[in-house]
Amino acid sequence: MELRGVRVRYGLLEALHGVDLACPAGRVTVLLGRNGSGRTTVLRTVAGVVRPSAGQVLWQGRETAGLDAYRRARAGLALVPAERGVFGSLTVAENLGLSEPGTVEPSFPELLPLLTRRAGTLSGGQQQMVALARALLARPRLLLLDEPGRGLAPAVVARLHELLFRVAAEGRTVVLAEQGLPPTLEAAAVVHVLRRGRIAFSGEPSELRGLVR
Amino acid sequence: MGAAGLTLDLALAGLAVGSAAALSGVGLVVTYRATGVLNLAQGAQAMATAYLLRELVVVHHWPLALAAVCCLLVAAPALGVLLDLAVFRPLQRRGAGPAETMVAGIGVFVLLIGAAVLIWGTAPYGDAPPLVEGTALAQPGGHVLRLDTAVQLATVLVLATTVGLVSRYTRFGVRLRAVVDNRALAQLAGVDADRISSAGWAFGSFTAGLVGVLLAPFLLLDPYGLPLLVMETMAVAVAARLRSLPVAVVTGLALGVAQSELTRLRPAGQLLPLAQAVQTNLFVVALLVAALLPWSGGSDDTGLALPGGGRGGRGATAARTACTVLVLLPLGFHADDLRHALLVPALALVLLSVVVVTGYGGQVSLGQAGYAGLGALGTALLMSGKVPGLPALPAVPALLLAVAVTVPLGLLTGWPAIRRRGLALALVTFAVGTALSRLVFDQPYATTGLTVSRDGMPTGDRGFYTVELVLLGVGLLVVRNLHRGRLGRALTAMRDHQAGASAAGVDVPRLKLLVFMAGAGLAALGGGLMALGGQAFDPTAFDPVQGLLWFATVVVAGADSAAGAVLAAALLVGLDAGTAAGVSAVVVGALATVLGRMPGGLAGLARRAADRATVPARPGPGQEAALTPLGRRLRERIAERAP
Numbered sequence: 001m002e003l004r005g006v007r008v009r010y011g012l013l014e015a016l017h018g019v020d021l022a023c024p025a026g027r028v029t030v031l032l033g034r035n036g037s038g039r040t041t042v043l044r045t046v047a048g049v050v051r052p053s054a055g056q057v058l059w060q061g062r063e064t065a066g067l068d069a070y071r072r073a074r075a076g077l078a079l080v081p082a083e084r085g086v087f088g089s090l091t092v093a094e095n096l097g098l099s100e101p102g103t104v105e106p107s108f109p110e111l112l113p114l115l116t117r118r119a120g121t122l123s124g125g126q127q128q129m130v131a132l133a134r135a136l137l138a139r140p141r142l143l144l145l146d147e148p149g150r151g152l153a154p155a156v157v158a159r160l161h162e163l164l165f166r167v168a169a170e171g172r173t174v175v176l177a178e179q180g181l182p183p184t185l186e187a188a189a190v191v192h193v194l195r196r197g198r199i200a201f202s203g204e205p206s207e208l209r210g211l212v213r
Numbered sequence: 214m215g216a217a218g219l220t221l222d223l224a225l226a227g228l229a230v231g232s233a234a235a236l237s238g239v240g241l242v243v244t245y246r247a248t249g250v251l252n253l254a255q256g257a258q259a260m261a262t263a264y265l266l267r268e269l270v271v272v273h274h275w276p277l278a279l280a281a282v283c284c285l286l287v288a289a290p291a292l293g294v295l296l297d298l299a300v301f302r303p304l305q306r307r308g309a310g311p312a313e314t315m316v317a318g319i320g321v322f323v324l325l326i327g328a329a330v331l332i333w334g335t336a337p338y339g340d341a342p343p344l345v346e347g348t349a350l351a352q353p354g355g356h357v358l359r360l361d362t363a364v365q366l367a368t369v370l371v372l373a374t375t376v377g378l379v380s381r382y383t384r385f386g387v388r389l390r391a392v393v394d395n396r397a398l399a400q401l402a403g404v405d406a407d408r409i410s411s412a413g414w415a416f417g418s419f420t421a422g423l424v425g426v427l428l429a430p431f432l433l434l435d436p437y438g439l440p441l442l443v444m445e446t447m448a449v450a451v452a453a454r455l456r457s458l459p460v461a462v463v464t465g466l467a468l469g470v471a472q473s474e475l476t477r478l479r480p481a482g483q484l485l486p487l488a489q490a491v492q493t494n495l496f497v498v499a500l501l502v503a504a505l506l507p508w509s510g511g512s513d514d515t516g517l518a519l520p521g522g523g524r525g526g527r528g529a530t531a532a533r534t535a536c537t538v539l540v541l542l543p544l545g546f547h548a549d550d551l552r553h554a555l556l557v558p559a560l561a562l563v564l565l566s567v568v569v570v571t572g573y574g575g576q577v578s579l580g581q582a583g584y585a586g587l588g589a590l591g592t593a594l595l596m597s598g599k600v601p602g603l604p605a606l607p608a609v610p611a612l613l614l615a616v617a618v619t620v621p622l623g624l625l626t627g628w629p630a631i632r633r634r635g636l637a638l639a640l641v642t643f644a645v646g647t648a649l650s651r652l653v654f655d656q657p658y659a660t661t662g663l664t665v666s667r668d669g670m671p672t673g674d675r676g677f678y679t680v681e682l683v684l685l686g687v688g689l690l691v692v693r694n695l696h697r698g699r700l701g702r703a704l705t706a707m708r709d710h711q712a713g714a715s716a717a718g719v720d721v722p723r724l725k726l727l728v729f730m731a732g733a734g735l736a737a738l739g740g741g742l743m744a745l746g747g748q749a750f751d752p753t754a755f756d757p758v759q760g761l762l763w764f765a766t767v768v769v770a771g772a773d774s775a776a777g778a779v780l781a782a783a784l785l786v787g788l789d790a791g792t793a794a795g796v797s798a799v800v801v802g803a804l805a806t807v808l809g810r811m812p813g814g815l816a817g818l819a820r821r822a823a824d825r826a827t828v829p830a831r832p833g834p835g836q837e838a839a840l841t842p843l844g845r846r847l848r849e850r851i852a853e854r855a856p
Binding site: 047049068069070073074078079081084085086087088089090094097098099134138 | 384387388390391393394395397398399400401402403404405406
């Protein structure tokens with residue numbers, strides 16, 4: 001997956017000012033940045049939620065312009081948003097069933113006793129697990145996650161990161177947007193740092209750590 | 214036949230109305246569950262389908278079966294899909310709030326009624342073809358159930374069961390609920406939300422059409438009666454809280470049977486007219502009760518603030534100038550034209566009441582026509598000497614006393630507004646307006662024996678128009694004072710963020726009561742002037758359908774624009790006087806349906822255009838930007854502080 005000179009506007013405000021970045025298949029890519037840096041906009045642009053005013057989004061070597069969000073999802077893209085990632089009026093089983101009827105992702109056994117509960121009645125962390133499980137069940141070729149650890153216990157976050165590396169090892173592309181780089185993600189292939197809608201750094205996590213020191 | 218036999222016969226007769234009401238309720242619930250929109254246009258869609266069926270069968274002599282298939286399985290669903298594509302989908306894509314969606318629904322309602330008036334006129338037709346003959350089916354004990362009632366009942370039960378099963382147990386049903394829950398997220402989950410919501414609209418429109426063609430043979434088919442009747446059956450959907458199909462079915466049937474059984478109730482003396490009014494309007498009473506019971510208003514618990522168009526600027530000055538010229542112009546008119554113009558200041562005051570309640574206070578009120586009617590009826594009763602203990606009063610004291618009495622009645626909608634928001638409040642206000650129209654204005658004491666004259670006022674139209682202008686000026690001053698200073702800021706805060714306003718120390722409940730009482734007073738003043746202008750009390754002038762047209766007009770003009778309300782009144786009266794009946798409704802309805810593309814209405818559009826015209830051109834490379842005096846001072850200060 002690759003972005004070339006992508007610009008995104010929200011009304012009069014330009015959120016991305018010509019972003020170029022590449023996320024290799026089979027590895028985990030981390031987009032780092034503060035609030036307002038544009039990392040969520042990058043994910044939403046790739047998923048087709050917002051349309052770029054200029055530039056190209058390439059996936060599997062093809063330009064994705066004009067492809068609706070649901071067509072991208074059917075083609076194997078999944079986005080787990082940072083907030084409200086579940087259908088609150090549907091049960092947990094129905095939420096998961098939208099991706100794969102009758103199955104629950106084994107990485108989240110915590111969800112098994114909650115299958116008949118309405119997702120809107122769960123805690124924030126449980127809702128996040130439902131959103132992640134639904135995305136993983138779709139077996140996406142490109143998985144985009146916006147701060148997936150938000151609301152989860154540290155042990156669950158570590159388990160999630162392990163799982164994401166396993167997903168990437170199957171040849172799939174995994175992209176996470178985070179505010180900071182946790183130790184469990186240091187094995188990521190690429191880190192892109194966004195600042196005020198521009199790429200400020202692209203490289204290996206070790207290079208970034210060297211710069212910070 | 215004994216009492217028990219009579220009870221059973223009445224119950225069987227009541228099932229006819231009850232099953233139609235249940236079907237209407239199921240249609241509303243299904244559309245809401247499928248699209249997330251309370252389809253206020255359902256009654257108008259029902260009316261349009263019934264007219265089309267009559268046109269094909271009676272006028273063009275099509276076979277009934279073929280015409281029914283074309284109307285119910287082709288035209289009605291196509292109308293639903295068209296509404297989705299042209300009106301509601303653009304709103305959803307823009308992330309419009311429930312207020313705009315509701316106004317768009319009212320716009321469709323008004324547009325379809327206006328189109329029906331233009332095409333078929335207002336004369337009622339009594340020859341709408343029945344889908345099923347009313348053959349009597351003999352029951353044990355000699356009781357009779359009509360075939361059409363049995364078919365209606367079976368249709369309701371089959372439809373409700375099928376929808377319930379599809380919604381709960383099929384993949385399509387889960388996807389449909391996912392789209393209603395969170396459209397954007399559903400698309401990210403690979404659901405084609407557009408196709409799903411189109412299917413929901415097509416099905417909702419089919420049920421609306423079915424209600425129309427089933428009910429039309431029992432009524433005189435006209436553009437106003439059937440839509441309003443279907444809207445009254447909204448009681449069924451509200452009782453079901455827009456969710457439960459079994460509750461909708463049971464409530465519809467129970468109300469139909471109860472209405473039939475109540476015909477036996479004959480209390481002695483003065484209670485008889487009241488009992489008869491309640492029996493005839495049981496669905497209105499039920500709507501009022503259902504709307505007043507605690508309810509969050511479906512899944513939408515947010516406010517219904519409409520996007521404002523901003524304030525002030527050159528656009529506002531231009532609007533005020535145009536407004537002044539327009540209202541002064543009729544003073545030079547010929548006598549016949551001036552008679553039409555008498556309605557402009559009166560209607561402007563009624564529309565200003567909507568500006569105060571909805572535009573400034575952020576409280577959607579669909580019942581302002583009721584307060585206008587109270588002002589008109591009060592003036593007429595006081596002038597006719599029909600108020601016990603009071604002699605017949607001249608026009609001015611009668612008008613002022615009617616307004617003074619109506620102001621505290623603003624609590625009828627103001628009090629429920631304290632604990633209600635969103636859809637729940639909109640429905641309460643509509644129910645109050647409808648109840649006033651049916652239970653107060655449509656009664657014999659209000660429709661016969663009242664005399665309204667301009668006794669004590671200038672009797673000529675020119676003099677009366679001048680008095681109207683003075684009162685309009687007073688109304689505008691009141692509105693201006695409500696929108697300025699500390700009170701204005703508190704109102705704006707309440708409209709934009711109720712919880713935030715409370716946290717900032719604004720007494721929100723008191724403010725709500727104030728806007729509803731001020732709105733009631735302005736509407737009553739306008740209504741009283743309407744009665745004096747026409748020298749009669751006309752209950753149809755304050756019909757709830759009229760109220761919806763007025764509400765849509767204000768929102769189209771710009772809900773927070775007082776000048777817009779006056780211009781809109783002139784436009785409505787001008788269109789009604791100068792064009793065919795129905796044109797004004799078509800224009801207002803069409804504009805309301807595209808409101809999603811012009812936030813703030815026409816006033817917002819004008820303000821933005823004026824702002825664009827006054828913004829200096831961007832400086833070219835190497836050129837200094839032209840600054841205002843404030844901008845120059847700010848730049849100097851920044852330069853002084855720069856290291």
